[in-house]
Amino acid sequence: MPATGFTLEALKRILLEGAGASEEVDLDGDILDVEFDALGYESLALLETGGRIEREFGIALDDSALTVARTPRALIDVVNAHLSPTPAA
Amino acid sequence: MAARSDAKVVVTGLGIAAPNGLGTADYWAATRAGVHGIGRIARFDPASYPATLAGEIDGFAAQDLLPSRLIPQTDRVTRLALVSTDWAFADAGVRPEEFPEFDMGVVTASSSGGFEFGQGELQNLWSRGGAYVSAYQSFAWFYAVNSGQISIRNGMRGPSGVVVSDQAGGLDAVAQARRQIRKGTRLVVSGGMDASICPWGWVGLLASRRLSTSTDPQRAYLPFDGAAHGHVPGEGGALLVLEDLDSARERGAPQVYGEIAGYGATFDPAPETGREPCLRKAIEVALDDAGIGPQDVDVVFADGAAVPELDRIEAEAVSKVFGPRGVPVTVPKAMTGRLCSGAAALDLATACLAIRDGVIPPTPHVTPGDDYDIDLVGAQPRTAPIRTALVLARGYGGFNSALVVRACGL
Structure with a gap:
């Protein structure tokens, strides 16, 4: 597991590898709070993205995680929650 | 448009991708001159197969011709179909965004769909597991994928479909397009494209027992010759813009190639x-x-x-x-x-x-x-x-x- 957790840079790389980028969108712009739909990614692109994140980071996301997390910031938070060590009881 | 069973349906645009020429001008110059595009398969090593020759398209740079969003989700055949459709529209002087979306349909023929893509994902499945299969495998392999992607890219929501009848399909699709135009759709993109020069596609073609096992590109596929001994498969095809003649005249189409009579x-x-x-x-x-x-x-x-x-x-x-x-x-x-x-x-x-x-x-x-x-x-x-x-x-x-x-x- 990378020490820095799941970053926007990692998400952008995985989006590009798995689904490319829309010509009308600059992924290097301020996209953290822009909805994936507006970034040109439909549900299948997010499914592919989720699968790649799971493979690379060795986690299992809930089926609903990708529909609930509608922006890069929300998805990054969900992934990082999975990456955090479970607090001791 | 009103339905007219006797409406003249005409070809107003051509988009061609062929082993002996990419684009209409290159293809037609080569074809008139008798230049063939058959050679030993380069896309995979054919040494272990009984047939080793194919007509392959060289120099098709999809990443320069299509948006990056489309590359991870498309097989080679769909990229060829999308680019050929772009060329057919340009030839016909049609900007699809200027047409009402329900006035345009897509009817293509297909024999195998995106087989190279499908082969890769099946290899991922059995060598690495289901988590490694692309989400886009859901449609990228499928026979109807060219019609679907052409429809989405160009905003064409009129009557659409796919015809699967091997070689006859290229004509059957055009006939179906003519029916739809006569029922009132102004414009239909039609034709066919196949590209399955990959091991999975190749064994399927071999099963027909009709492939030439010759290794001489000039003697391998000899229709009507006394020495005929099977054919060489190839990749490519053509997409055509078909329109109602009156509609083509009204919008000022640059040419009519002919009527589907x-x-x-x-x-x-x-x-x-x-x-x-x-x-x-x-x-x-x-x-x-x-x-x-x-x-x-x-x-x-x-x-x-x-x-x-x-x-x-x-x-x-x-x-x-x-x-x-x-x-x-x-x-x-x-x-x-x-x-x-x-x-x-x-x-x-x-x-x-x-x-x-x-x-x-x-x-x-x-x-x-x-x-x-x-x-x-x-x-x-x-x-x-x-x-x-x-x-x-x-x-x-x-x-x-x-x-x-x-x-x-x-």
Whole structure:
């Protein structure tokens, strides 16, 4: 597991590898709070993205995680929650 | 638009991707000159397969021609289909975004869908596990994927579909497009594209037992030759813009290549019945549909199976309808290999160019067998005014289709 957790840079790389980028969108712009739909990614692109994140980071996301997390910031938070060590009881 | 069962349906744009030329200009220059595009397979190592030659398209740089969003989700065949559609629209002077979306449909033919993509994902599945299978496998392999992606990219939501009848499909799709236009759709993109030169696609093609095992590119695919011994497969095809003639005139289309004037399709009886094959009937139905007689046809683009029994059936059908050596017959696909669903669509596009330029393209490297009573155009093209062309196509399993394309003024 990378020490820095799941970053926007990692998400952008995985989006590009798995689904490319829309010509009308600059992924290097301020996209953290822009909805994936507006970034040109439909549900299948997010499914592919989720699968790649799971493979690379060795986690299992809930089926609903990708529909609930509608922006890069929300998805990054969900992934990082999975990456955090479970607090001791 | 109101439905009119007698509406003239015309070809106004061509988009061509072929082993001997990418784009209409390159393809037509090569085809007129008898330049073939057959060689040893380069896309994978064919050494362990009995057939090693194919017609492959060189120099297709999809990443330069399509948005990056489309690359991870498309097989090579869909990229070829999307780019060829772009070219056909440009040729027709159509900007799809200026048409109401329900006035445009897509009807393509397909024989195998995105097989190379599918092979890769199946390899991921059994070597690495289900988590490594692309989400896009859900549609990227599928027969209807070219129609679907053309529809999405160009905002075309009118009547659409896919026809799967092997080589005959290229004509069957155009016939279906004509039906939709006559029912009131202004414009339909039609034709066919196949590209499955990958191990998975190759074993499927080998199963037909009709592939040439020759290693000499100039002697491997010899339709109507006494030395015919099977065919060479290829990749590519053509997408065409079809329109209602009145609508094309109204919008000021730059040209009309020809009218889809007649169509006939038949299905052969089972071989054990001993009944006559039905290609001849398909020709007669198509001529009838066009309201013409055999004397009105200036050239026949033959199916050209290069399997002796199938060549004999086709030569007999043609000579019975047109009389012995009664019409020039050509098989330009001898230069490209057989392109599955793309073959007849490419032949139709080629017929349009033949009508435009008054040139019958050659059938290179072939010495017609003495048994065949047909006037096969040989290694040299012929110059002749061409008003009406007949395109023939047969699909594995018994499909026969015939289509008449006729010169038509704007």
